[in-house]
Amino acid sequence: MKKFITLLALVLTVQIHSQITGLSGWNIVLDPGHSGQENMGIHNYSEAMKNLYVARHLRAFLLDSTDIDTVYMTRTDSIQVVGLSQRSDYANSIGAAWFHSIHSDAGSATSNTTLMLWGQYANGQEKVPNGGKAMSDIMIGNLTKGMRTNTVYGSIGDCSFYGCTSGGPYLSVNRLTNMPSELSEAGFHTNPRQNQLNMNYEWKRLEAKTFWWSIIKFKGAQRPYPGIVAGIITDSESGQPINGAVITVNGRTYTTDTYQSLFYKYSNDSTLLRNGFYYFEKVPGGNQSISVSAPGYDTYNSTVAMSDTFFTFRDVALVNAMPPYVSGIIPAEGDSLYPGVNSLQITFSRPMDTASVNAAYSFSPAVVSAARVWNANERTLTINTSAFQFGTQYTLTIQPTAKDKYNHPLDGDGNGTGGDAFVHNFSTRVPDAIAPKVVFSYPADMANVMEKRPVINLTFSEPIKTSSLSGKISYINTSTNANIQT
Numbered sequence: 001m002k003k004f005i006t007l008l009a010l011v012l013t014v015q016i017h018s019q020i021t022g023l024s025g026w027n028i029v030l031d032p033g034h035s036g037q038e039n040m041g042i043h044n045y046s047e048a049m050k051n052l053y054v055a056r057h058l059r060a061f062l063l064d065s066t067d068i069d070t071v072y073m074t075r076t077d078s079i080q081v082v083g084l085s086q087r088s089d090y091a092n093s094i095g096a097a098w099f100h101s102i103h104s105d106a107g108s109a110t111s112n113t114t115l116m117l118w119g120q121y122a123n124g125q126e127k128v129p130n131g132g133k134a135m136s137d138i139m140i141g142n143l144t145k146g147m148r149t150n151t152v153y154g155s156i157g158d159c160s161f162y163g164c165t166s167g168g169p170y171l172s173v174n175r176l177t178n179m180p181s182e183l184s185e186a187g188f189h190t191n192p193r194q195n196q197l198n199m200n201y202e203w204k205r206l207e208a209k210t211f212w213w214s215i216i217k218f219k220g221a222q223r224p225y226p227g228i229v230a231g232i233i234t235d236s237e238s239g240q241p242i243n244g245a246v247i248t249v250n251g252r253t254y255t256t257d258t259y260q261s262l263f264y265k266y267s268n269d270s271t272l273l274r275n276g277f278y279y280f281e282k283v284p285g286g287n288q289s290i291s292v293s294a295p296g297y298d299t300y301n302s303t304v305a306m307s308d309t310f311f312t313f314r315d316v317a318l319v320n321a322m323p324p325y326v327s328g329i330i331p332a333e334g335d336s337l338y339p340g341v342n343s344l345q346i347t348f349s350r351p352m353d354t355a356s357v358n359a360a361y362s363f364s365p366a367v368v369s370a371a372r373v374w375n376a377n378e379r380t381l382t383i384n385t386s387a388f389q390f391g392t393q394y395t396l397t398i399q400p401t402a403k404d405k406y407n408h409p410l411d412g413d414g415n416g417t418g419g420d421a422f423v424h425n426f427s428t429r430v431p432d433a434i435a436p437k438v439v440f441s442y443p444a445d446m447a448n449v450m451e452k453r454p455v456i457n458l459t460f461s462e463p464i465k466t467s468s469l470s471g472k473i474s475y476i477n478t479s480t481n482a483n484i485q486t
């Protein structure tokens with residue numbers, strides 16, 4: 001029993017020591033903007049809901065980890081409908097020390113900037129009591145870095161931002177509150193990427209963390225070791241976030257949101273929504289192992305160096321595990337080509353390790369030194385056929401030692417499993433000894449044409465290499481022998 005009490009005392013001591021001091025005698029009103037499902041985002045997740053969860057996380061951070069007197073909320077759920085003046089009336093009635101209003105922005109789908117708006121009068125002076133500007137100046141940096149986006153106006157007085165001809169501040173929550181105040185805009189809920197991130201539970205914790213760090217700095221306290229690693233898992237080729245990826249850090253796992261776990265709430269399309277976001281707290285410092293796996297992808301294994309001062313971001317682009325296959329070939333199976341005129345063209349499903357392909361293909365009967373060229377994306381190989389025999393059946397074989405850029409062996413038969421050869425039969429045509437000739441012309445030879453500008457028409461007995469006609473056709477005025485330029 002003695003041992004237990006000692007241990008308990010130790011735990012309590014540790015808790016007291018880990019608490020951030022300097023907020024005692026102070027309190028704050030957190031104001032999650034809007035009510036219910038107001039300000040719906042582009043993918044059906046509302047700003048109001050995002051704001052509520054950010055406020056709840058921030059309240060927990062402040063109450064659990066600092067000596068703040070208390071944290072008030074202007075609403076605590078998504079059912080209450082709270083008007084603008086009710087929010088400021090509430091803060092004024094309790095004589096709160098601070099008012100922080102939490103929002104996100106709306107506009108074009110490509111915009112995703114951050115913004116801090118502090119109370120300002122039409123004459124440009126900061127609202128009295130002062131403080132909103134100083135807090136905003138701290139918050140804007142943490143918020144923008146945390147969201148990993150940019151800001152256009154940064155921390156700005158609301159009258160400068162919206163324009164006030166008299167009075168001010170512009171925003172109700174700045175104008176009607178009696179205490180220092182500010183309002184945050186964390187990106188745009190009309191931005192598809194941001195709106196899908198907003199759906200994630202821990203993403204809202206990340207936003208709250210940026211405010212928490214800002215508030216304790218404003219109150220003169222040191223930021224504790226963050227211990228947070230977060231990032232976005234994407235497909236290396238498409239760039240699309242991956243649902244259901246499993247991230248393991250320091251022995252703990254996090255699975256990115258899926259349709260079944262989350263997105264079904266916001267869409268009937270099971271493939272539409274994705275954010276690829278993961279987030280770990282309480283990760284020890286130094287180098288930590290990280291692995292990422294997802295069905296159909298190669299597993300990623302690495303280490304991550306934890307930041308002592310901010311979030312540690314580690315985005316991972318997973319490589320699709322699908323083996324490469326031949327997705328197109330000219331001539332087709334059983335078809336033919338004319339040696340020296342038609343090339344042999346092989347297209348692969350993925351970028352290839354070209355040296356491995358060059359060493360892996362052969363022809364039967366053998367062809368000596370056929371020139372070849374790879375296109376820029378390293379997916380298409382074009383082989384010159386000048387060295388091929390006429391009138392011959394050829395078999396092209398590409399051994400599974402041919403690999404893609406990611407070291408996956410060729411899937412010759414295209415059944416989804418790599419490691420087998422690609423075999424392709426084609427033939428070469430017999431030599432064409434007959435020269436092309438003109439079989440029809442308009443106007444006809446020696447014809448007397450009444451048209452002012454006849455369209456001259458020549459028809460050949462077989463397809464012509466059109467580039468070979470260049471400079472070969474001339475028009476002569478037979479009465480003057482003048483060469484008519486065309």
Ligand SMILES: [Zn+2]
Pocket residue numbers: 033034039047102103104
């Ligand atoms: Zn808003």
